Amino acid sequence: MFSCVGYAATAADASLGPIALDRRDPGPEDVQIDIMYCGVCHSDLHQARNEWHNTIFPCVPGHEIVGRVTRVGPSVTRFRAGELVGVGCMVDSCRECSSCRAGFEQYCEVGFVGTYNGEDRQGRGITFGGYSRAIVVDQAFVLKVPEKLDPAAVAPLLCAGITTYSPLRHWKVGPGQRVGIVGLGGLGHMGVKFARAFGAEVVLFTTSASKVADGLRLGAHEVVLSKDPEAMAKERGRFDFILDAVAADHDINAYLDLLRRDGTLVQVGAPENPLPVSVFSLLMKRRNFSGSLIGGIPETQEMLDFCGEHGITADIEMIRMDEIETAYARMLRSDVKYRFVIDMATMPETA
Template sequence: MFQCIGYAAQDAASPLAPFSFERRDTGPHDVHIEILYCGVCHSDLHQARNDWSNSLYPMVPGHEIVGRVVGVGAQVTKLKAGDYAGVGCLVDSCRECAACTADLEQYCLNMPTPTYNGRERSGEALTFGGYSDQIVVDQRFVVKIPDTLDLKGAAPLLCAGITTYSPLKHWKVGQGQKVGVIGLGGLGHMGVKFAKALGAHVTMITTSPEKGRDALHLGADEVLVSRDADAMAKSAGSFDFLLNTIPVGHDMNPYLGLLKLDGAMAIVGALTPLEPVLGAHLIMGRKSIAGSAIGGLAETQEMIDFCAEHGILADIEMIAIADINAAYERMLKNDVKYRFVIDMASLKEAAAAA
């Protein structure tokens, strides 16, 4: 075991504060990473504050991790010291079930091990995330970040990126298709970029004309303001696929009306109860509502390589770790375009000051 420093929530009510803890030594299959940047996901905030009633404390949040490999175990072939590496939402899974053997570790039938707010498979030890100076992760759960990719903008790819890339690929979004991205936040802004890079005609569907204008700058071809009943009616039955990034339950019926025959809407944000859908809206047109969670590790690597090839990065605002609590407050007001990323160099200063 060795000593690490980070920022942790000690309970649901207190702000995050400096925290020292131990991580395991680098095992034969492990990669030891010096964390350079960590994206701030909305779920960090929910879990730090126990909004989902499943929080384990102390909690070091963070699952959009990029850094530099500083050491690898003897069996590690995928990365070497000096490489840039990324770690996303998972650090382990059973590796034996139908999902794991199909490279879908995120759906591990024996529950994957989350990067934080979980327990190591080997015992009772809590997992600690990326708001810290270092991490040790099995190579299967580490992706390689090409040198050409800007590390700061790459951090959010590990969650927001793969969460939107995976469903677009699964539902075979591509050229000749009309795709709607519903909601413009951390997920939505990545959805626009990926759908566009995959060759689709991309419409940002938002309640806010201002967000619509922003989406055009991100590459969207069109904006559909969902509060504009006329515009919604004109777009009825015209979409092949909808990527729904709204993070809370909402009325999905108007969106179902936008889908073509056999169209699908994938929910990637709302884990909470969805509002009632009229059965007829699914039956008439054989439409479907599906869900999708992050992506497997092979697909995460594919997504990172796709980003390097197409020059795709998240739009970020850099913060120091000491600003994390203020950043959470701003996230609650949707006051971020589109992802906060913590510069982990600030951790040492914060730790020294504490």
């Protein structure tokens, strides 16, 4: 075991603060990583505040991790000390079910082990995430990060990036398709970038006129204000695929009606309340309504390689570790363009 400092919530109503962590020494298949940057996901806030009613305290959030390898176990063949690597939302799975064997560990039939607040499959307790100086992860769940990319701006790709990349790839979005992205936040801004890079005609839907210019800058060919009934009416039946990245309550039928025959709407934003779906929105044009969860390890590596080839990263705002509570408050107000990333060099030396 070795000790390192993390930033933890000790109760749902407690501010995050430094805590001493015991990390395992690398086993035969393990990679030890000094964390350089960690993205801030809305899931971190939900978990720290126990809003999903399953948090085990103390909770050290963080699943958008980029750092450098410092040590590897004797059986590790894929990584060596000094390499730039990443860790996303998972650190283990059963590895035996049909989903795991197919490289879709996110759909593990037993349930994947989360990077934080997960139960270690080897009986080593609850996992602690990337708001810390170091982490030890099985090599099967470690990813290579292209050196040519800004490592801080890569961090959000490990969650926000793969969450949007995976459905766009699965539904084969590409040239000749008209694609809608609903919402311009941490997820939506990556959806715009990827859909444009895949060669689709990209239309951003937003409720905010202040985001029109940014949507065009990020790669949208057109921006539609979804609060404008006339503008929405003009788009009916024109889309092959829509990616909905909105996590707040909204009228999903308004977007289903924009799909062509056999078009698909995929929900990746996770609203707190169920979304009422009109069956006639689906029946009349044989439309599809689906969902998608992050991505498996092979696809996440594919995404990182694609980003390296095309120079794609997240738009970020860097923060200090002791600014996390302010970042959470701003995130609740959607006051970030478009992802906070913690500079781990600002982590306290001791708890």
